[in-house]
Amino acid sequence: MTASAFLDYLRTFIAEPGNQSPHNRFLGLELVNIERGRAVVRVPYDARLAGNTGTGVLHGGVITTALDSACGMSVIAALGKRMQIATLDLRIDYLRPAVPGEAITAAAHCYKVTRNVCFVRAIAYHDDRDDPIANAAASFMITADKAETPRAERNA
Numbered sequence: 304m305t306a307s308a309f310l311d312y313l314r315t316f317i318a319e320p321g322n323q324s325p326h327n328r329f330l331g332l333e334l335v336n337i338e339r340g341r342a343v344v345r346v347p348y349d350a351r352l353a354g355n356t357g358t359g360v361l362h363g364g365v366i367t368t369a370l371d372s373a374c375g376m377s378v379i380a381a382l383g384k385r386m387q388i389a390t391l392d393l394r395i396d397y398l399r400p401a402v403p404g405e406a407i408t409a410a411a412h413c414y415k416v417t418r419n420v421c422f423v424r425a426i427a428y429h430d431d432r433d434d435p436i437a438n439a440a441a442s443f444m445i446t447a448d449k450a451e452t453p454r455a456e457r458n459a
Contacts, residue, residue: 306339309383313337316385317376317377330365332372339383340413342376344369347406347447359403366427367395373411374423379444381413381421387447391420395439405429407436419445 304312317334330339330352335343346369354362371393378388401407410432411425425439426432 304384306383309373310337310339311375313376314378326374328421330368332369334376335408337376337380340377340381341411342372342373342380343408343410344376345406345408348404353403358400361401361403361407363395363397366397366401366409366437367393368428369407369409370395370411370425370437371441373409374413374425374441375443376438376441377411377413377417377423377425378421380415382445386445388421388443389446391442391444393439393441395437398435401427401436402429411439411441421445 314334314337320328323332331347331349333345335345344364348361348386350359352361352365353359370403371390374393375388375390379385406429407427408429411423413421413423415422421443423441423443425435425441426435428435
C-alpha cells in the first residue's frame with residue numbers, strides 16, 4: 304500500500320466510531336488532519352468534562368487524552384502501516400488553563416522512529432498554535448508487527 308493510500312485508509316478507519324476507544328468517543332474526540340508522521344485531533348468543549356465546575360475549565364485528563372491520542376495517531380502515520388503500539392512515556396507541561404467553552408486541539412509530530420520505539424512532540428491549544436495550553440513529549444513502543452482486529456469487526 305502506498306503512503307498516500309495508507310493515510311486515506313487511516314482517515315476512514317479513525318472516522319469509524321466502532322474503531323475508536325469508548326473513552327475517545329465519550330470525549331467527542333475527532334480527527335482533524337493526518338499526514339506522514341503528523342496528526343491533529345480536536346475535543347469539543349463539554350461542561351461535563353470540567354475539572355472545576357465553578358470555573359468551567361476542562362479537566363487536565365481531557366487534555367492528556369487529546370495529546371496522547373494525537374501522539375499515537377502520528378506514530379501510526381509515521382510507521383506507514385497498522386501496528387500495535389503502546390505509550391511508554393508521556394510528559395506534559397501544562398502552560399495555562401484551557402478557556403471554558405472552547406474546543407481543545409492537539410497536534411503531534413512523530414519525529415524519530417527506531418526499530419522498537421517512536422518519539423513524538425505535541426501541543427494542545429485553542430485557535431492559536433503559538434499560544435499553547437500544554438506541550439508534550441512522548442515515546443511509544445512498537446509491540447507487534449500485526450495490528451489487532453478492528454473493534455468494529457470484533458463486535459460484529
